[in-house]
Amino acid sequence: MERTTYAKVLSGLIIVCMLMLPVSAYQFSMTNVENYDSLTNLYPYGTNSHAYVYNWLTGQGWSQAFYETDANVDDTDFATSGGGLNNADFHYHFGHGDYISGTTYVQYKNWPTSYLVRTEVNKKWGTSLISANKWVVLDACWVLYDLQWGSALRFSHGILGFASLKNVNANLPSSFLQNCIDNNYNIAYAWQRATQTVLAGNNHLVRVIFDTQDQLSNDHLPGHGTVAASELIDDDTIYYAEWRT
Amino acid sequence: MEDVIIMTMKKTNWIIAGIILACCLAIALSAIGMTVNQKTSAEGISPGPGISTVQGQLDSLALDATMPNSPESVRVPSVISVDIVQKGDDRISMAVANSIPSSSDAPLLAEKVLESYGGLPKDARLIDAVPRYQYKYNLTTNAVEEEYPWQTQVRYIQVLDGRSVIGTTINLGLKENGELGSLVKIWPAYGKGKVIKVVPAQRAYEKFKAYETTEKIQGNIPGGSKISNITLGYQLYGTWNSETKEPYLKPVWIFSVVTPADPEPFPLMVDAAA
Numbered sequence: 001m002e003r004t005t006y007a008k009v010l011s012g013l014i015i016v017c018m019l020m021l022p023v024s025a026y027q028f029s030m031t032n033v034e035n036y037d038s039l040t041n042l043y044p045y046g047t048n049s050h051a052y053v054y055n056w057l058t059g060q061g062w063s064q065a066f067y068e069t070d071a072n073v074d075d076t077d078f079a080t081s082g083g084g085l086n087n088a089d090f091h092y093h094f095g096h097g098d099y100i101s102g103t104t105y106v107q108y109k110n111w112p113t114s115y116l117v118r119t120e121v122n123k124k125w126g127t128s129l130i131s132a133n134k135w136v137v138l139d140a141c142w143v144l145y146d147l148q149w150g151s152a153l154r155f156s157h158g159i160l161g162f163a164s165l166k167n168v169n170a171n172l173p174s175s176f177l178q179n180c181i182d183n184n185y186n187i188a189y190a191w192q193r194a195t196q197t198v199l200a201g202n203n204h205l206v207r208v209i210f211d212t213q214d215q216l217s218n219d220h221l222p223g224h225g226t227v228a229a230s231e232l233i234d235d236d237t238i239y240y241a242e243w244r245t
Numbered sequence: 246m247e248d249v250i251i252m253t254m255k256k257t258n259w260i261i262a263g264i265i266l267a268c269c270l271a272i273a274l275s276a277i278g279m280t281v282n283q284k285t286s287a288e289g290i291s292p293g294p295g296i297s298t299v300q301g302q303l304d305s306l307a308l309d310a311t312m313p314n315s316p317e318s319v320r321v322p323s324v325i326s327v328d329i330v331q332k333g334d335d336r337i338s339m340a341v342a343n344s345i346p347s348s349s350d351a352p353l354l355a356e357k358v359l360e361s362y363g364g365l366p367k368d369a370r371l372i373d374a375v376p377r378y379q380y381k382y383n384l385t386t387n388a389v390e391e392e393y394p395w396q397t398q399v400r401y402i403q404v405l406d407g408r409s410v411i412g413t414t415i416n417l418g419l420k421e422n423g424e425l426g427s428l429v430k431i432w433p434a435y436g437k438g439k440v441i442k443v444v445p446a447q448r449a450y451e452k453f454k455a456y457e458t459t460e461k462i463q464g465n466i467p468g469g470s471k472i473s474n475i476t477l478g479y480q481l482y483g484t485w486n487s488e489t490k491e492p493y494l495k496p497v498w499i500f501s502v503v504t505p506a507d508p509e510p511f512p513l514m515v516d517a518a519a
Contacts, residue, residue, distance in 0.1 A: 042461060097464045099506050107464075141464025145506055151384050164507045167460040189335035189427070192418075196429040197331065200414035201402055202460075203509055213393075216379060217339045237390065241379045243398055244509070245416070 026222055027065040027132060028057045029088035031073045033095035037110050046094040048170035049139065053092050056177035060223065062089075065132075071109045078106070078116055079124045079133075086124075086131045089222065092173060097140030097162075104146045106138065118149045126156030129230060134158070134219070135187060139172065141165050144207040150238030155230045157215040160191045163242060164205035172198045180221040187219045192243060199245040207242040216241065303513075304454040306502065307471040315445040319477065319517070320406060322438035324492040327484045330362055333418070333427030341379060341393040342421040348374045348397070354423030355399040359415070365401070366432060369415060372400040377418075396426045403432060405479055411499065411512055412481030431484055433492060441496065442519035446475055449498035449515045459497060459514040467504050474501040480514050 030053055034046030050067060058064070065088035068077050073095070077084045085091035096107040098115075106116035126133050136152075138161035143149060145163040152159065160176075175198050179190035188208045195206045210216035214228040216239045346354050351374035356365045378392040396418035403413035413433065418426035444452075452458075459480060478499045483492035496517040501510035 039465075040456070040461060042463065045461070095463065099464070099467050099504075139463070141462060142506070147382055148384060148387075150382065164509075165462050165464060165466065165502075165504070165511045168463050183335075185335040186339055189333070189339050192338070193331060193333065193427065193429065196414065196416045196427075197431070200416070200429065200431050201409075201411050201512075203511055205507060205509070213341075213379065213381070217341070236384045238382050238384060239379055240382060241377065241395060243377060243418075244373075244375070244400065245414075 026057075026060075026062045026090075027088040028053065028062050028090040028092070029065040029077070029085055030054075030067050030092045031077045031094070032067070032069045033073050033107070033109050035070045035109065036096065036107075039096050039107065039111060042095070042168055045168045045170045049092070049094045049173045052170060052174035053177065056174065056181060057090070060181060060221075073108055074114065075116060075120060078121055079127070080116075080120045082124075082127065085136060086127060086133045089132050090135050090137075091133065092137045092139065094139045097138065097143040099142040099145055102146070104143045104149070106140060106143055118146060118152060121149075121152040123151065123154040123234070125152045126154045126230070129155055129232075131155055134227070135160065137161065137173070137176075137191075139166075144209060145205075147209065147238070147240060150209040150211075150240070151236075153209070153211040153238065154234065156211070157219055157228070157230065158187065158208060158210040160187070160208050161206075162204055163207040164203075166204050167199060167202055169198050177221075180224055184220065184224045186217065186225060187221065188216055188241065195245050196243070202245050204245040205242060206245060207240060209238050209240045211238060213239045215239075303456055303458075303466065306454075306466065308450075309471040310474045310501075312446050312450065313475055313477070315447075316443060316477070318440050318442045319496045320438060320440050321479070321494055321496055322405070322435035324433045324481070324483075324494060325436045326434050327481075327492050328363070328430060328432040328434070329484065330428060330430035332362075332425065337420065337424070338396070338418055338426040340420075341395060343394065344421050345376050345394040346374075346397045346419050346423055348376060351376075351397040351399050351419055351423075354419055355417050357423060358417060358419070358425050358428070362428065362430065365415075366403070368403050368405065369401040370404045370409070372402055374399045394421075396420055405435070405494075408476070409478040409499065410481055410494070411478060411497065411514060412484065431481075433481060433484070433494075435494075438494075443477065443496055443517040444498075444519050446477075446498060449517060450475070450500075452515045453498070453500050453513070457515060459495075459516055462513070466502060467506060470502055470504040472500050473503045473510055475499070476501075477517060478514075 032046035034042040079086045098105045108114045134157045144161035175194035179185045218228045381391040399417045401415040403410040416429045420426045480497045497514035
């Protein structure tokens, strides 16, 4: 092959790579517990929430790292042993959450036999600068009532959730992702607007926890605005904001 | 010898090109959703249920409210339209402010802002005006280290015939000098409708204890919680719910639940239609 021809082919391939990478490099994951052994079943709201998350993000070229449901959801999905949600830029969890004597729980299908508490994920989210995970949504009652969930953030940026009871509504993830994608809103504001709209008048206490204030104010979904830098040296502080619906 | 070198270079070039092509194919496959780890795909949305049960300790909740007198019937107007407004600039809204309005100043400033959006409706009732901050929190000491003025949240709810309409809102975030940070307004207009019979509060309380509430909640009501108030009201359906065809109202008994963790009442509703 002539050197010039080879150069043209190589350039073409590089351009293809450059076009493909930005839309294909991002991954999301989801855990959905909607059928419980001893708690009220939430079906089909978790399934519907997943459909919205899946459709919005694959529509942007994202791929699904994993989707676990009901009895298949366990600690490993939340990166207690590495992997899990660390393999995805964005993780959405749907299910029950509880508050008992100052401790908050992500409740699994066979609650109270198994559950997730924040000590199990201490500094486990975003274990290195090259870990994919940046954001985790905990769509459940109570969990972020305990600000110590912020200790899960190593290099991950933020957690979105609730610090009170909350009503189930599958339109929440749809509204949130629409705000992120169609309106290019930053993530915290997208969550604020989505919760205040979809859960209007229900007096939920909504909370976001970020590792830095820059992330709280400026993080966007990739391709829809800036993403603030990760915190290189962990100072063991977090930034949070809250509002009512 | 030179020919051999040229041949080797050509082979190497093709190998490099092949590797890049393989990478492109792998990326393309990943982009269209053919990842190895993917277990499930989702396409359709199945319809949600209507009135449903709620997990919790509702039957053991302390009743710290008087049972209200129950009218035999209530007017349920039709919903003609819903004024939905969503305004705000995320950069302004999420930015820290030099100062934010006080709780006492904020309602008047909110009314001024609302002049650009049809004014404050006559059927609006102020819920509260609360200065909100962004907090720097130390995980080691469990203490707030710094607080940064963010926005003052002002909330209204619609009142129809003296009764709250759950699902309606005017929710503002006011920045320095009352500048608008964010606004969500969901405000129905009503037609004539009809008069329907309602179940007495005591009967609604029995339904409440049996977890027959209009909404599911994603968690338990903590021990030590109590019902602080019971009132007749309305619930708006269908404004933000793609599973419903048209917006409509339902009469509901509103049970305000106060938990040890959250000082503000959480409304749980029971269908009041007889």
